[in-house]
Amino acid sequence: MNNRDVTKSRPGAPVPSGGQGETPMIGAMSNDPPEPPARTLGEAEGAASRRRADLIFRWLATGSGIAVVLSIALIGIFLLIQSVPSLAANKASFLFSAEFLTTDPANLRFGIRDLLAVTVLSSAFALLLAMPVALGIALFLTHYAPAGLRRPLAYVIDVLAAVPSIVYGLWGFLVLGPALVPFAEWLNQSLSWFPLFATGNVSIAGGGTIFTAGIVLAIMILPIITALTRDAFRQTPARHIEGALALGATRWEMIRTTVLPFGRSAYVGASMLGLGRALGETVAVLIILRTSASASGFSLFDGGYTFASKIASAASEFSQPLPTGAYIAAGLVLFVLTFVVNAIGRAIAGEKVRG
Amino acid sequence: MAKRIDIKDVDIYYGKFHAVEGVTVSVPPKNVTAFIGPSGCGKSTVLRTLNRMHEVIPGARVEGQVLLDGEDIYGTNVDPVQVRRTIGMVFQQPNPFPTMSIRDNVVAGLKLAGTRDKKKLDEVAERALRGANLWTEVKDRLNKPGSGLSGGQQQRLCIARAIAVQPDVLLMDEPCSALDPISTLAIEDLIGQLKQDYTIVIVTHNMQQAARVSDQTAFFNLAGVGQPGRLIECNDTEKIFSNPEEKATEDYISGRFG
Amino acid sequence: MTTTDSLVDRPATSPAFQPISGGRKTKNLFATVLVTLAFLLALVPLGWLLVTVVVNGFEAITTSTWWSHSLKGVMPDEVNGGVYHAIYGSVIQSLICAIIAVPVGIFTAIYLVEYGRGKLAKTVTFMVDILSGVPSIVAALFIFALWITAFGFPKSALAVSFALVLLMLPVVVRSTEEMLRLVPDQLREASYALGVPKWKTIVRVVLPTAMSGMVTGVMLAIARVMGETAPVLVLVGYSRSINFDAFDGNMASLPLLIMNELMNPEAAGQLRVWGAALTLILLVMLFNLVAALVSRFSAVRSK
Incomplete structure (x- = not known):
């Protein structure tokens, strides 16, 4: 293994006796009186303080872990406590009303029907767009791109994740939305019999529709789905891959028989996490979506508010407890929604996804 | 400084699994004792109980006594940290600290215990490196990282690190199994020198190595699949290899085993 | 292999390699x-x-006043002033957040890797996962409900930082945990065998070994929270001039400045919106770059 060891190991020394003959260095060491006196185990000096230090450290670590658990619990509890009075004072159906009138604390009328509709529609549309593309990118980055380029190309996709959401919002509102108008109008005109493409409650010409928001959301959740799926695909055992290739499988057949089955649960789980992101995205949606006077008709060409954008839009006016509580109630629903989606995503993905 | 170790009727459990049963061995001071036996017979496990390193593994538990010059290392007010300071250990894989230089690796034990005196640390580093037969090879690059050394050098660095805290006993868990034959020879050489000052217990799967380096050999074996490992025979190395008392020992030594 | 012009020219013997069917090739x-x-x-x-x-x-970012002035006294239609007040706000809010989130995150990761067993560890892992999925607007609302409504404190940059802590914490825990798990157990054992207590082993052996990866993770986490908009919308008022005091008063930040200038119909407003967006991206990239450099140059020296 190493030449230096050859020169070092005194070839002359008889092997079986283990070179017991000459021990100059060790001899020097034992002549030199070792300064700590013979120690006994019982009177371990400083053992008590050492044990205390160990204990303190242990509790700092455990306490931090508990703080994380508590913070989640506190989020739920505080949102619940502060929304209950408003819910009690609510004169409309919280679940089924499309109104959100909070200007008069004595006559609160708010419901989440439209918020839920817009939130789910935009996120589901985003997910539908992002999932196949993310799968393709993950496969490209693990099995198609030239080996030397995989890391830099993966980094390019990660840059998508580093762009702040407000910049996506700006771009979607000022650039992408207007650019998509002809396509959106064409979809609307030729497919308006299909409910999702029916004429919505805002003008398509401005671009401030769920259609635009969904596409921007899809771009925003693309990197997270890609990154987690890619990591899972990369863990496909080499022996499976080699086994498939040795049977004469083409690259695609190898992927279909080994990589996809291995990474499927991670892919689905990662997509759920992406959905969670889309559901909670605030500012991009806030900037892009037009407000609308009429209720949602479950069309991609609707405008309106999601939970998050509704709360953010009113944030500067949070002052009186009851109206604020209405928004906190909406926030609680969003919290529960993302909690459930994330928990399901983690459960599906299992141990393969950590991110 | 070297002390004797008496293992008295030690049983080791991992959770509910009874790993080792009823081991009694005496290790005289300034003497090399080798633990040999087939894989899974518990020889490394027994070694780890000698400085309470098994406590790192969750669920591991020991019954019986391990006496260091008559004092039980499992006594009620004995701190495992103190035990490990007194009974050093060298592992199967060389494991120098990657963030530390060669010199800092050697004096890591002292430094972490709070010794700051640079002159003294330098002295100790040199003494320990000389003790590990590594000084001449590394004296010009003491501030380079230890991970840049060859495998054999790294292992001797780990031995230097272990003897720098001046332990009474040195435990070695298959110290050569990751090394090439020439590095192995260097380590075996070193063991021969170290026993002038230390009590050494070495686990090895290599019977020739046990024959070369040890004064006394303990043979461990499994009673059967799922059964705890036990000590079959412990005797002078010469006797074990020429005229063992137990048939199982003879079968193992002569290669007629399993 | 030989190329053949027609079927007739083919040798009568079967080819050396079995052909792949056209369908498979096409697929x-x-x-x-x-x-x-x-x-x-x-x-x-x-x-x-x-x-x-x-x-x-x-x-916008190449105007002379962009990096050194605030928008104090600048008319909406006036191409003048700069965003240094907003840069300060974005940076200071992220740093205060990091001061809280980094130690708690590192200790949580230490708990998970070095101490955690059984139910509590599982719960913590699960909750870190959940926390990483909490929308920023929910984190902001929670801090609003806790700090401003329940405790009665005024809106401030500090409140923003608290909300950012919730968003940064899971990122720090994840990256640190991953790095700590990469530290081989052999190093811990070597340290224990030298008689070094567990906490000192963690502080002096495990953490230094994982350090560069941890720093990289923290930098990326800072870059991520810097662009968060929802907390600043809910928890602090906008100011057109500089405010150094994170504990009191309105404070600008780049996202908040963008949101305000979006409502400015003048061309100067557009200019500032895009300028601030570019500035924000540059700032985020700067932290990403630092992260990349740290991981490249302070990675464990092997030679």
Whole structure:
């Protein structure tokens, strides 16, 4: 293994006796009186303080872990406590009303029907767009791109994740939305019999529709789905891959028989996490979506508010407890929604996804 | 400084699994004792109980006594940290600290215990490196990282690190199994020198190595699949290899085993 | 292999290699094309967005006052002033957040890797996962409900930092945990065998070994929270001039400045919006770059 060891190991020394003959260095060491006196185990000096230090450290670590658990619990509890009075004072159906009138604390009328509709529609549309593309990118980055380029190309996709959401919002509102108008109008005109493409409650010409928001959301959740799926695909055992290739499988057949089955649960789980992101995205949606006077008709060409954008839009006016509580109630629903989606995503993905 | 170790009727459990049963061995001071036996017979496990390193593994538990010059290392007010300071250990894989230089690796034990005196640390580093037969090879690059050394050098660095805290006993868990034959020879050489000052217990799967380096050999074996490992025979190395008392020992030594 | 012009010219013996059926070849080609297209498709918005921001924002960030002035006293239609007050706000809010989130995050990761067993550890892991999925607006609302409604404190940059802590914490825990798990157990054992207590082993052996990866993770986490908009919308008022006091008063930040200038119909407002967006991206990239440099240059020295 190493030449230096050859020169070092005194070839002359008889092997079986283990070179017991000459021990100059060790001899020097034992002549030199070792300064700590013979120690006994019982009177371990400083053992008590050492044990205390160990204990303190242990509790700092455990306490931090508990703080994380508590913070989640506190989020739920505080949102619940502060929304209950408003819910009690609510004169409309919280679940089924499309109104959100909070200007008069004595006559609160708010419901989440439209918020839920817009939130789910935009996120589901985003997910539908992002999932196949993310799968393709993950496969490209693990099995198609030239080996030397995989890391830099993966980094390019990660840059998508580093762009702040407000910049996506700006771009979607000022650039992408207007650019998509002809396509959106064409979809609307030729497919308006299909409910999702029916004429919505805002003008398509401005671009401030769920259609635009969904596409921007899809771009925003693309990197997270890609990154987690890619990591899972990369863990496909080499022996499976080699086994498939040795049977004469083409690259695609190898992927279909080994990589996809291995990474499927991670892919689905990662997509759920992406959905969670889309559901909670605030500012991009806030900037892009037009407000609308009429209720949602479950069309991609609707405008309106999601939970998050509704709360953010009113944030500067949070002052009186009851109206604020209405928004906190909406926030609680969003919290529960993302909690459930994330928990399901983690459960599906299992141990393969950590991110 | 070297002390004797008496293992008295030690049983080791991992959770509910009874790993080792009823081991009694005496290790005289300034003497090399080798633990040999087939894989899974518990020889490394027994070694780890000698400085309470098994406590790192969750669920591991020991019954019986391990006496260091008559004092039980499992006594009620004995701190495992103190035990490990007194009974050093060298592992199967060389494991120098990657963030530390060669010199800092050697004096890591002292430094972490709070010794700051640079002159003294330098002295100790040199003494320990000389003790590990590594000084001449590394004296010009003491501030380079230890991970840049060859495998054999790294292992001797780990031995230097272990003897720098001046332990009474040195435990070695298959110290050569990751090394090439020439590095192995260097380590075996070193063991021969170290026993002038230390009590050494070495686990090895290599019977020739046990024959070369040890004064006394303990043979461990499994009673059967799922059964705890036990000590079959412990005797002078010469006797074990020429005229063992137990048939199982003879079968193992002569290669007629399993 | 020899190329043949027609079937007749083929040797009578069967070919040395079994041919692959055309269908399989086509499928394989089709998959290759689709997968490559998917990647190229993702590059379109990325390139488009970056080019847009750079082109539109370049003029603003190259004005002489951009990096050194605030918007104090600048008229909405006046091309003048700068965003240093907002840069300060973004940076200080992220740093205060990091001061809280980094130690708690590191200790949580230490708990998970070095101490955690059984139910509590599982719960903590699960909750870290959940926390990483909490929308920023929910974190902001929670801090509003706790700090401003329940405790009665005024809106401030500090409140923003608290909300950011919730968003940064899981990122720090994840990256630190991953790095700590990469530290081989052999190093811990070597340290224990030298008689070093557990806490000192963690502080002096495990953490230094994992350090560069941890620093990289923290930098990325800071970059991520810096662009968060929802907390600043809910928890602090906007100011057109500089405010150094994170504990009191309104404070600008780049996202908040963008949101305000979006309502400015003048051309100068557009200019500032894109300029601030470019500035924000540059700031985020700076932290990403630092992260990349740290991981490259302070990685465990092996030679």
